[in-house]
Structures are given as C-alpha cells and as structure tokens.
Amino acid sequence: MSSVAPGGDLLVVENLQKYFPITEGIVMQRQVAAVKAVDDVSFTVRAGETLGVVGESGCGKSTMARCLTRLLEPTGGRIVFEGRDITHLSRSAMRPLRRDIMMVFQDPYASLNARKRVGFIIAEPLEVHGIGTDAERKRRVQELLEIVGLNPEHYNRFPHEFSGGQRQRIGIARALAVNPKLIICDEPVSALDVSVQAQILNLLKDLQEDFGLTYIFIAHDLNVVRHISDRVMVMYLGKAVEIGLKGELYTSPKHPYTGALLSAVPVADPEQGRIRKQIILTGDVPSPVNPPSACRFHPRCPRYHEGTCDVDEPLLAPHGSSTHFAACHFPLEHWPMSEDELRHGGVAAAAG
Amino acid sequence: MAVLEVKDLRTSFRTDDGVVQAVSGVSFSVERGKTLGVVGESGSGKSVTFLTLMGLVDKRNTTVSGSVLFDGEEMLGAKASRLQEIRGARIGMIFQDPMTSLNPVKRIGWQLEEAILIHNDVTHKEARTRAAELLRQVEIPRAEQRLDDYPHQFSGGMRQRVMIAMALINNPEVVIADEPTTALDVTTQAQILALMERLQQDFGMAIVMITHDLGVVAEVADDVIVMYGGRIVEHAAVDELFNRPQMPYTWGLLGSLPRLNSTAARLEQIPGQPPSLLNPPLGCAFNPRCGFTMAQCRSELPELRQLHDASGHHLFRCHLDDATRTEAWQTKHAQLVAEDAA
16 A cells, blocks of 8 residues: 555664753743653654554653654654655645554543544544545445454444444444554543553554554553564653664664663563563653753663763664664663672673 | 451442442452452442542442451441541552642642641651651652652652652551552563562551552462452452353453463454443343353352451352363463464
8 A cells, every 4th residue: 555665774864953942031032941752763754564662651652643644844854755755745735645644642541532423533634635425435434344353333333332442443443444554543532441451553553464554553562663663763751762673673682771671571471571670770760851961861871881881972873783773871681680690780891 | 367357348339320230249359468459340339449448439429338348347337537536547548640649739748648647647857857757758759858859850650750759648557559650661560579578578458459450460369250240250368269250251351461471463352341330231241141051040049258268368250160161261261372472
C-alpha cells in the first residue's frame, strides 16, 4: 500500500529538536530559558517494521510523536516522510498527509468522544478526508469493527458501553479507517489489564501482517516493547542514547542507562529474581530545563568518568554491529554486568 | 503469628443497577514481618477487600459481613473512633496515585506533622523533627528544607516516598500498599521496592502489596493471593505459586505476560473480559474465559481446596482433577520454557 517498498525508508528524522520556551514578563515577554524536550534526535523507520521507543516519563518520547504528526511544530531538524520534507508544511499542505500518519493514544477513556456513537467516531477520519458516501462509510466502519474483533452490530453504541480493551480496539479501528502507512501508538496498552493487554498486542501484530503497516510504538514497559518491536530506540532526557535491533539491544545493551532499565524490570519468577543483579539508579531524572552537561546521564551513571563524560558529549556510534548504535564513552562490554563491573565499571573500562 | 486475620469477608454495594457483590467470602491472614502479595485485574475485588477491612467503604450503600481480627481485635463494626486510632497509627496505607492522595495546597511538612499530632501527644516542634527524620528514612535528600515544599514540587517517585513516610509515621504493624509503583517508571519502581524492603527489615512491619504486576509480586512477596471475580482463586507461598500454579486463570496470567527473554511471536491471551460483578457467571467465575471448562464449571462454584501434595498451604479453586491440572500446567510450562530458551 505504501509507495515505499517494504524495508525502504518510510520516515527519516534528522536532528529533530523541540524546545518549549520559558518566558518572563507579562507585556514584554522575553525568553529566559527553554525546556529541551527533544534535542537532536535522528532515526529512520523502514516500511513494514515496528520501531519501539522506550524511556521514562519526561524523556521526550511523546513530544517526539507529536512533532512527527506535526501536532507540535518542531524547533529544528528535518522530518522526511516518503522522501518528502514535511517539517514545515502548511496546514493545508499537511492535510492529505494526515491520512498516511495516524495515532493511537494511551487513554482509551479520554481519547474517544463520550457523546458520539462508535460508528461516528470511527467514520470521522473518512468524513474529514471526504472518502466515500454515507452508505460506503457505514459499510467500511462495520468492516473495521469486524477487523479489530468487535461486533459490527455495536455500530450505534456509545464508548461508555465498552470496556477499556474494547475502547482501545475502537481507537485502533479509527486509526485504520483511512488506510494509513504509519501508525504512531503512544502507550496504547499501559492503561489495560495484563490479560487484555496481550489481546491488544496480538491484534496490533495481526493487523501489521494483514495490512503491511508500519508502527512507531512508544511505551515505558520494556517487556511490551520487546514483544512488538523489530528495532528499539532508548531515550533519555530528550536524547536517543541507544538504538538497535531488538535482539541486540536486549541481549547486549551498550548504554549503561539501557542496562539500568533492563535490570529494573521485575521478573515474574521468584528464583531468577533473587539471583539477578540490579543496577539501581539513584536520584531522579534531572530537569530538561537545565540538563547535565555533555552526557546527560553522567550524574546517575555507574560508569561515570570525571573529565570525559561531563566534558565531552558522546555521539551515537556503532557498537558491535552496523545496526546497533549507542551514545556512550564507556559502553558495557558484558551483559549481565559482573559484580566487579558494577562497582568499578568506569575504571575497568578506562584501563582496558 | 498472624497480625491480621480475615475470615469470610463479604462486601456488596447497592447501586442503581442492582447489587454488586464486590467481595464474596475472602479469608486469609497476614503474618508479622512478612509480605503478602495480592494479584488481580481491575474489578477482581483486591482493593475493595482492603478498603473494607480498614472501614473505608461508604456505609450508606455497602453491606459488609465476616470478621477481620487485627491483633485479636474485631475491626468490622468497631466504633469509628477506635478505627481512627488504629488507622494511620498501627495500620498504614499507601495509595497508587500520590498526587491525588496528598493535599495539593498544604506543605508536605504540614501534612506529615498533622498525621503525627493526631496520634501522639507531642509539640509542633517535636512533630516537625520527627517529620524530617521520616523524610530522611525514605531517602529524600535535604529533608529539612523539603518539609516546606508543596506536593507539586516533588517528582512522582519522591511523592511516593512522602506517602511511604506518612504510612510509617507511627511505626505501624501492617502497611497496606495499593499499587504503590504502578504510576512510576521502572527505575523509580526499583528504587521504591528496594526502599520498602529495607524499611521492612528495619521496622519489621507486615506489608500487603496489592498489584496487578506478577513481576512485582515475584520480587517482593512471601505469600501470594490471586483474586478473580471477588474471590480468592489461588493462595500459596511465592515459590510454590510460580512453580506449579493450579488454576487456569493463573496460567493465563503467567502466559499473557510479555517477558524480557521470550521469543514467542504471539502472546497467549485470555479471551474475553473480566466478569461483571453485577451478574457474575454461574458456577466458576472464570468459566466463560477458561480453556478447560466442563459442564460442572458452569453450574457449581468450585470450593477453595488444599493441594494435597503441597509442602505448605496451597489453596486453589478449580474443578479439574489432579492429573488434568498437572498435565496442563506441565505442557504450558514446557511451552514457556521453550519460548524463553529459543
């Protein structure tokens, strides 16, 4: 369905920046600082793949999604979709493209209009883009309800008559309505119960196979991201710190932050849980208004090196393979980290 | 020694649509110094069980029966003033969302001092010293200065630490934590869980950890209760429960969990939705979603029974016979192991 062949670059993002100004003064507003929510993030999304984006709250993953859909105006950088620069397209020029990039939101309770019937909600994108007659739209909506595993007869119901999982299916049907090429899912399962979460993840996978969809899947849950993604990008304080194929990133993480994230995930196995070693990060994520100098992770990093990490900003560089990039001066050599490395990680790396 | 003993607790709410039987006959005990994990999906009755035993349900539309013994004293039907003495002093509570459980227009110090002053005969100055000490115990940096901050000036993880400090104020014997880490990021969650473990070692309180996350339970609990449709469907020591769960719902939960090392292309899903407690299914509440349903399951509620060859207690609620259950779990377990190994 996409004009880009599967495996080709559907979306290319270069040095994307989004700064929110902090102003002072009421009449004469002047900018005193900026929240650097997304700072110099570059990546590509290939047609037919799923790129997972993980990071803690405040790392800029949702802001990035909003820039990609142009719900927010990027401060700098370039967004190229199907070979066309869409970074600063006008509203009217952007409109036809909105059919190609759709979003599924986190909260299925807040993202559906409570006063409209499900049929209307799902048909709205069709109507906005002037696709089909009333009768055709109705048929399409019923088809979509069936595709996402809901009863087509529920066309006339209101959102409150559905459970959380069913509402998320409605949100997915709405995103599918206009045959998009790229669907950006922003935490689509974090509000759902585990058993229902599995249903939605499986549905997203099935739809991808059936319709050749491309996903950007944003979540804070590493297990979920691992399950659905082909490649994964880890963000910290507005920066991409590691990006790689799922297999590489989860089995041999290079950035200490990725390591910390992985080791913090609780394991549903009491025996394994007891033997595994955790890197427990101290402190909170620093403020993006005044981020730490150079490597933004250095104040919390177990491998921090004075004089290098706080002076010289590491750039994304390949580690181990041509698909695995990390922004770190002292990347992890072993995974899981040994006791010794946890304590003297930085020193050992410097000597080696 | 059990500090909290619950017997046949039942809670129902009268609503416009009819009676919702939120908790139907729940019995368990909480041991001193141990952690009890309570797992279940939304609507399984896990939160209502503990709100009921704390006397925090609305009496106007709620019917409660059964018995809750705290340190040998009956809590159900106790005077409001007596409950007030116990709550916050001897039983602490930590809620899921620290932003909505703290007063946004009062300083943290004021809120902590208030809780200290209610239960102790101390001066304001002493209360303030104690509040600062509590913040230090939950590892909040610059404790004295932070007493003058408002809740919005704290991050999510720090706010949850304040909640924990508040629950600990009077060295409670039991701390009930209702989804304390659900709203937090994984790294913050790891910090909070480690903190709670340390505090338990220092103060020896019992913890009830209510959560939907089997990973968290595996990490912190000694004993686990699985709830479904307002009833306990499985109850065992943590290793026993994860090594050989007996109830198809527990298998489903374990299977539907995305695992870090799994290679499976599809997650196993439990079909359908959790039951409505307004019209619960006849027989076993899980029967419409269960892959092993027999005629008996649709008509007759299975009793909570002891697994005969378990070393300790292992209670479960299922009609399937031993051979079928053992075989079904072994098949399932082999499949999970194969997915992890591949």
